Amino acid sequence: MSLLRKRHPSTGGKRAVPALRLSLSLMLLMLCTPLAAERLVVAGGAITEVIYALGAEDQLIAVDSTSTWPPEARNLPRVGYVRALPVEGILALKPDRLLVAPEAGPERALRQLERVVPVTRITSAWEPDAVVERVRQIAELLDRREQGERLASQLEQEFAEIERRLPLDRQPRVLFLLATGGHGLLVGGRDTQAQALLDALQLPNAAEQIEGFKPLNAEAALALRPELIVVAETAEGAFRLEDWPALQQTPAGRSGRVLVRDSMFLLSFGPRLPQAMEAVLAAARGRDGRTAWLPR
Numbered sequence: 001m002s003l004l005r006k007r008h009p010s011t012g013g014k015r016a017v018p019a020l021r022l023s024l025s026l027m028l029l030m031l032c033t034p035l036a037a038e039r040l041v042v043a044g045g046a047i048t049e050v051i052y053a054l055g056a057e058d059q060l061i062a063v064d065s066t067s068t069w070p071p072e073a074r075n076l077p078r079v080g081y082v083r084a085l086p087v088e089g090i091l092a093l094k095p096d097r098l099l100v101a102p103e104a105g106p107e108r109a110l111r112q113l114e115r116v117v118p119v120t121r122i123t124s125a126w127e128p129d130a131v132v133e134r135v136r137q138i139a140e141l142l143d144r145r146e147q148g149e150r151l152a153s154q155l156e157q158e159f160a161e162i163e164r165r166l167p168l169d170r171q172p173r174v175l176f177l178l179a180t181g182g183h184g185l186l187v188g189g190r191d192t193q194a195q196a197l198l199d200a201l202q203l204p205n206a207a208e209q210i211e212g213f214k215p216l217n218a219e220a221a222l223a224l225r226p227e228l229i230v231v232a233e234t235a236e237g238a239f240r241l242e243d244w245p246a247l248q249q250t251p252a253g254r255s256g257r258v259l260v261r262d263s264m265f266l267l268s269f270g271p272r273l274p275q276a277m278e279a280v281l282a283a284a285r286g287r288d289g290r291t292a293w294l295p296r
């Protein structure tokens with residue numbers, strides 16, 4: 001109001017009311033207008049995947065290091081890791097908006113960014129239904145409703161098809177490992193994306209008594225007697241079974257039931273979730289109850 005009065009000193013503020021109405025309408029319009037023309041920085045590989053699937057990748061000016069799919073996304077400028085976002089580096093790109101995943105952080109960095117640039121926090125998705133919802137949310141934001149609806153119904157069909165085959169007659173106890181370069185091997189316990197993926201497949205988590213991702217204690221893992229080990233690698237080759245003699249001694253290690261896949265493929269809960277579920281399901285089912293060493 002004071003700003004408007006300054007602009008119209010001669011009116012003594014009388015014209016401020018229509019002017020205020022106009023600016024409020026403009027603000028409302030801006031809030032409701034999809035981000036179709038905005039230059040976006042994305043933090044969260046699943047969001048990037050959805051944007052490509054919707055054909056809106058021209059809007060991307062930079063992505064974080066978990067945006068590894070589709071392969072073209074690797075050619076975009078990088079702004080660091082989703083859980084450790086660099087404020088300066090992002091602002092230097094002068095984006096119109098940031099789209100961030102729920103795991104984006106640290107919170108302090110997000111708050112600093114929010115002071116300068118609009119930040120849209122994309123909803124979390126740890127279940128198939130929520131993955132579909134998130135596709136719709138991003139499609140709506142980017143004014144790609146038609147493409148979004150197509151992708152959403154395709155995913156719905158794929159999830160329904162998988163669900164029809166659940167539960168498996170025999171459900172192996174699964175040990176889920178996250179192989180990060182620097183942090184070594186982390187076990188996926190309760191309240192993790194690993195647990196969420198196993199829940200979606202109605203498979204038991206051998207490490208459900210652990211909370212979150214915790215460093216692997218190899219001897220303790222032996223006591224968990226996993227019948228299948230699923231390894232999510234943050235970089236290809238981060239995991240080598242030969243480095244873990246205790247894991248080799250588990251029922252899974254002895255029978256060669258070890259599935260190693262890219263971490264974003266398995267755990268990002270993006271549009272490739274049906275394929276990730278199929279991969280784990282195939283490993284869980286095994287061939288004649290046993291699976292030869294599962295190829296990458």
Ligand code: HEM
Nearest residue numbers: 065066068081083084180182183193213234263264267268
């Ligand atoms: C391309 C994929 C990924 C890359 C390049 C990557 C990279 C990293 C890096 C660099 C760190 C250390 C960060 C720091 O110390 O500040 C880290 C930590 C971590 N990452 Fe990832 N990561 C990836 C995917 C994932 C996925 C899919 C998950 C789980 C769903 C995950 C969970 C974690 C956890 C729990 C930590 C340690 C806890 C923390 O410091 O917050 N990461 N990752």
